[in-house]
Amino acid sequence: MRHLLSIADLTRDDIERILDRAAAFEEVSDRDIKKVPALRGRTVLNLFYEASTRTRSSFELAAKRLSADVVNFAASGSSVEKGESLKDTVLTLTAHSPDAIVIRTPNAGAAALVAGWTTAAIINAGDGKREHPTQALLDVHTLRRKLGSLEGRNIWIVGDVAHSRVARSNVLAFRMMGAHVTVCGPPTLIPRGIEALGCEVRYDLDDLREADVVYALRMQHERMDQHFVPSLREYAAQYQINGRRLGPRQVLMHPGPVNRGVELSGEVVDSPQAVITMQVKSGVVVRMAVLYEVLAGGAPSLRQRPARPTARQLA
Amino acid sequence: MTDPKVVLDSEDMRRTLTRLAHEIVENGGDADRLALVGIHRRGAVLAARLRELLADLHDIDVPLGDLDISFYRDDVTTRTGAPVVHATHLDFDVDARTIVIVDDVLFTGRTVRAAIEALFDYGRPARVQLAVLADRGHRELPLRPDYVGKNLPTARGERVYVRVTELDGEDSVTITEPAAAAA
Numbered sequence: 001m002r003h004l005l006s007i008a009d010l011t012r013d014d015i016e017r018i019l020d021r022a023a024a025f026e027e028v029s030d031r032d033i034k035k036v037p038a039l040r041g042r043t044v045l046n047l048f049y050e051a052s053t054r055t056r057s058s059f060e061l062a063a064k065r066l067s068a069d070v071v072n073f074a075a076s077g078s079s080v081e082k083g084e085s086l087k088d089t090v091l092t093l094t095a096h097s098p099d100a101i102v103i104r105t106p107n108a109g110a111a112a113l114v115a116g117w118t119t120a121a122i123i124n125a126g127d128g129k130r131e132h133p134t135q136a137l138l139d140v141h142t143l144r145r146k147l148g149s150l151e152g153r154n155i156w157i158v159g160d161v162a163h164s165r166v167a168r169s170n171v172l173a174f175r176m177m178g179a180h181v182t183v184c185g186p187p188t189l190i191p192r193g194i195e196a197l198g199c200e201v202r203y204d205l206d207d208l209r210e211a212d213v214v215y216a217l218r219m220q221h222e223r224m225d226q227h228f229v230p231s232l233r234e235y236a237a238q239y240q241i242n243g244r245r246l247g248p249r250q251v252l253m254h255p256g257p258v259n260r261g262v263e264l265s266g267e268v269v270d271s272p273q274a275v276i277t278m279q280v281k282s283g284v285v286v287r288m289a290v291l292y293e294v295l296a297g298g299a300p301s302l303r304q305r306p307a308r309p310t311a312r313q314l315a
Numbered sequence: 316m317t318d319p320k321v322v323l324d325s326e327d328m329r330r331t332l333t334r335l336a337h338e339i340v341e342n343g344g345d346a347d348r349l350a351l352v353g354i355h356r357r358g359a360v361l362a363a364r365l366r367e368l369l370a371d372l373h374d375i376d377v378p379l380g381d382l383d384i385s386f387y388r389d390d391v392t393t394r395t396g397a398p399v400v401h402a403t404h405l406d407f408d409v410d411a412r413t414i415v416i417v418d419d420v421l422f423t424g425r426t427v428r429a430a431i432e433a434l435f436d437y438g439r440p441a442r443v444q445l446a447v448l449a450d451r452g453h454r455e456l457p458l459r460p461d462y463v464g465k466n467l468p469t470a471r472g473e474r475v476y477v478r479v480t481e482l483d484g485e486d487s488v489t490i491t492e493p494a495a496a497a498a
Contacts, residue, residue, distance in 0.1 A: 024383065024402045033436040036386035066386075292386075 001293050003122040005112050007133045007172040015176060019141045022282070022289035028065065029285055039066040042295055045098035045120070047090070049075040049105040054256060054280055055125050055134070059102045062287035068295075071096065086110065087117060094118045099295055103127075121294035129165050135255055136169035138286040140177055142279045143213065146251055151178035154210055157199075158239060159217035159263050162189045162228070166255045167217055171197045182211070185239060188228040204238070208245055215253045216241050216263045232262050243267045251275055319476070322467060325486035328448070331464040332361070335446055336368035338462050339415055340375065343444065348412045350378040354430050355401045358418035360479045361448060365417060378407040382416075387429035409438040415462075419477035421447040424456035449488055451475050 001014060028036055044063040048056050056072070063070045073093060075081070080089060086105070093101075094117070101118065103111050104125040111124035126132040143150055155174050161167045161183050171194075174181045181199040183190060190201055208214065219232065229235040242265035246252060252264075252274045260266045268274060323331065343349045351369075353362025359381035369375045383401040416430050427445060434440065446462035451469040465488070467475060472493030480486050 024385075027402045027404075028386070031437060036436070037432070038386035038388075 003111075003115050003124075004133050004290055004294060005115065005122060005124045006131050007136050007169045007176070010133075010176070012176050015137065015140060015173065018137060018289045018293050019144060019286070021292060022137075022141055022285040025065075025285040025288040025292075028288075035065050035067060037067045038292060039063070039068040039099075039295055042066075042068040042099040043096065044068045044070050044291065045093055045096070045101045046070060046072045047093065047101055047103045048073070048125070049080070049086075049103075049110075050126065052104055052125070054283060055104065058280070058283040059123075059125065059134075059287050059291075061284050062291055065284070066288055066291060068099075068291065071098070086114070090114050090117050094120065100291060123290060123294065126165055129163055129168075131169045132165040132255075133169050133173075134283075134287055134290055135166050136173035137290065138279060138282040139170055139215070139253060139255075140173050141282045141286050142253070142275055143251070145278070145282070146275055147212070149178070150174060153179045153212045154182070155179045155213040155215060156182045156184055156202075156208060156211040157215045157217065158184045158205070158208075158241060160189045160219050160228075161185050161194065161217065162191045163220040164217045168197070170215065171199045175199070179213075184208075185217075186229055186235065205245055209247055211250060213251045213253060214241055214246060218255065218257065219259055219262050236262055239263070240265055241268055243271070246271070246273060248273070253279060256280065319489040319491045321487055321489050322449075323465060323488035325480075328464075328486045328488065331448065332364055333368055333372070335448075335462050335464055336365050336372055339365065339444075339446065340369065340373050342461065343415060344413050344442070346373075346375045346377070348441065349375070349415065350380065350407060350409070350412045351415050351417055352380040352382050352405065352430075352434065353417045354426060355381060355383045356482060357477050357479055358416075360481045361419060362417035365446070380405040380407065382430055382433055384426060384429040384433050387433045389425060389429065403433070405437050409434065409440050411439070411441045413442045413444065414440040415444045415446050417446045419448050419479075420475050421445070421450045421458075421460055421463075422453055422475075424454045424458040427458055428456055448477060449475055 028034060046056055046059055060070050098120045100121040100123060102123045102125050103114055106128050108128035108130035111122055111127045115122040124131060124133055147153060157167050157170060171181050175198045182202055183194060183199050184202040184205060187203055195201055240263060246268050250273055252268055254264060254276050256276065258264055258269055260269060351362040351366050353359030362379060366377055366379045369377055381404050383403045414434060416427065418426065431443060444461040447460045448464040449467050450460055450463045451467045453471055469475060469490060474491045476489045478485050478487045
């Protein structure tokens with residue numbers, strides 16, 4: 001695998017291979033020296049055009065645990081504020097010859113564009129409202145740990161589907177792993193045609209009890225340029241996952257950061273059904289597996305590395 | 316194409332492993348501080364067998380671990396294809412122990428180097444020894460095994476295959492000619 005741009009580019013075998021490797025990295029994360037030399041000498045560039053705490057830090061930690069060097073580039077406080085275009089920024093940074101670029105932008109498709117401008121492996125860490133593939137992979141990983149398999153499970157994705165790249169990637173990934181997916185939210189926040197991804201659509205929580213997994217999405221105020229719901233209080237009254245709506249055997253997930261009292265009530269965030277911290281923990285090992293996949297594990301690199309004479313040739 | 320030459324059959328392998336077990340007891344120092352660590356995958360199988368032999372023959376119960384060295388290899392950049400990764404299992408404290416690393420074939424020594432590096436990420440063993448079923452020569456690193464099942468002088472292009480019942484259905488060590496290996 002050369003880049004990770006979209007879940008749609010993967011097969012079920014790819015996902016299983018990456019997540020099996022993530023399980024091997026879990027053992028690394030549990031020991032005293034949480035570092036292996038697998039990617040020693042490689043450079044990973046974190047290019048973030050949007051605020052991010054957990055994604056950026058977990059990519060950074062993942063790269064460091066594989067002994068890669070990490071350069072962090074945040075758009076604020078950089079040449080981007082001076083008016084540099086995405087292409088010029090990427091070309092400038094490519095001069096540092098990174099082996100992988102982890103990129104998050106507010107523009108759909110930007111990661112795929114960047115893949116055409118550089119020889120580095122590109123990992124999409126969120127492009128606008130389109131996709132966030134590593135989040136989907138870590139969610140599948142968390143569910144595999146929690147439930148064993150996703151085959152035949154009912155997963156409800158509830159909330160602001162329209163503004164959510166997580167929803168799009170997750171519907172694709174959950175479906176690929178054999179789960180039934182239902183998206184649910186107010187009609188203004190469900191994009192038209194989402195059924196094309198292979199999911200059901202509901203506009204109320206009446207049948208929520210049929211779900212094995214409830215995946216709540218964050219209300220994304222920052223992406224809402226108009227009023228999609230009358231008020232957050234009104235939204236919460238109809239769609240909040242709370243102790244009354246969540247069953248004792250259902251698994252509760254959320255990509256974070258949580259708006260307590262909006263999409264989730266405080267009590268369910270702290271309930272034993274919630275696997276939100278497990279998702280964060282999966283983030284590091286799954287991103288280690290993704291970096292390993294694009295930099296070491298996949299098909300031979302298109303880019304010719306300077307050949308090191310092997311002992312065989314010297315002999 | 317020439318048929319693979321059998322250098323050890325199952326009876327030979329049993330005898331060889333028994334001898335290795337005796338030698339490990341003889342030269343491994345304090346039996347209480349001894350531990351076996353096999354390298355995935357056939358080394359891990361052989362380490363498990365040696366552990367059983369130590370228990371049967373000498374009534375010594377040693378901790379057993381296995382090591383996956385994929386993340387420590389020095390050829391990640393030059394190899395192609397996705398390596399199959401197994402998890403490492405080292406459930407005991409390696410500090411101050413005599414660790415005997417077990418592998419099937421010793422060739423360039425690069426795998427053993429990676430295994431030693433991996434091992435030291437788990438602690439500081441008092442001593443590290445190396446036991447191999449077959450030593451085929453062509454070392455690229457200054458390494459010497461402490462326990463050798465069989466010395467196999469080989470040509471560089473020949474392939475040495477170790478088969479074990481647990482994974483391959485039979486016990487044998489065979490050498491294949493370069494032409495046959497390429498075919």
